[in-house]
Amino acid sequence: IAIKKSIPGDDKKKHGKLYLFTRHCCNSRGWAQAGSIHRPQVRSRRLHRCHSRSRPRHGFICTGRLSKLAEEIAREEKTQVFAIRIDCSDSKCIRDAFEGVHSLGFVEVLVYNANHLSHPTSLQHISLDTFQKSLAVSAVGAFHCAQQVLTGMVERGKGTILFTGCSASLNAIPGCGKFALRALAQCLAREFQPQGVHIAHVIMDGAVAPPRRRLGSVSDESISSGEDEGTLDPDAVAQTYWQLHVQDRTAWTQEMDLRSNP
Template identity: 35%
Template sequence: MAEQKTLALVAGAGAGLGQALVSRFQAEGMVTVGLGRTQPDNPIGSFHQVDLSDPGETAPVIADLIATYGPPKIVVHNTAELVISPFLKTTLNDYQRSWTSMVQTLIVLAQSVMQPMVRGGGGTLIVSGATASLRGGAQFSAFASAKFALRGLTQSLAREFQPVGVHITHVTLDGIIDTARSRDRHSLDPAKMMKPEDIAEVYWQLAQQPRSTWTQELDLRPSTEGF
């Protein structure tokens, strides 16, 4: 095995929050690896292009990284598949696509990292949620149903693995993240949007919490966002 360095994995390391997380963890000297189906332009650090819903693709990549660097100390699940459609026009495939992108990917990711993290003395798994994790809006039935399931899965993982040393937390991102794509889509004042680097800072802080004060669920929103 090569000389051990602290490993962080970001599943869903696309432009915006994903790349901000990679940058933040790298700034702390961690070996940070991005995982995802689509590689962003000019990715920060190392990126492995994999279908995160496919254990046959994902598990071997993660196993190789663990063999090289040891079990990860931070793992972030940050995948999403946004479907906005009236219920009667939302197809079964839309639901399956949403569930596969968000819930199945966490199952595959967690089954790849949980045992190594436990054996390695613990770590932190952070799952990115959304407003739809708590409230199902009109035309968001596919997205909300998957996000609700993702939140429930995260709670189950926390109750099973926190007693053996893995901190598992769900973060509800109640707002629009400031990216070039979201600015084009929503035409919002950037001051009213969530800065990726600020979210990444909170994720880093969550990973540093002492065992006597672990957060299982956290909600973040801009100061101007109603709730």
């Protein structure tokens, strides 16, 4: 999903700032797209929506399908919204998609939240294809997407790349994709943070709750009923991501973990 607003008075960059969010799911054939959230992955859609809305007045771009959600956000936020498909395991597809992204303006933020879904199994029985897909989507795809935005960020001396991990980033399950993503984030941070690019790895240690029925803190009714207990509030998560983006460069966070405190 691409959400974009021009920045008044910005003649040099007439298209304004772009905030790029990626999401990836694979079906049984291995086809994938950044931004696509299959119905079983409802929690990802909730968080994706909250990221998109956390600062609409600044202008955003998210990659993905979600045409209906794109239309909804465009209507509610009164801004332009685009949808761009990406196969995060295909380097050519990523390059082609980013040509469209860059035609809209420079990328201010990249949030990479892609994962190959597979059931944990013994490494003794996991197939080579499944192992490779785990790495291709979670780590190699992140590498390719980061490459597409790093040149422009380094030239401007600013930018943010946020990689979304999970508990598997620390306690690897068979496949090792998220574990590899964490290593990639650290390597990129060491090289590019001195050049003005903030790179952080966020470990989501828990499930994301459904969207609240009203703005503000979780209602007393929701708490008393036990609804959403032990889950991460998607609005709070989105706000955390935003704070990482605007964080003072003299005290940048390279890694953090988020978990609920029920």
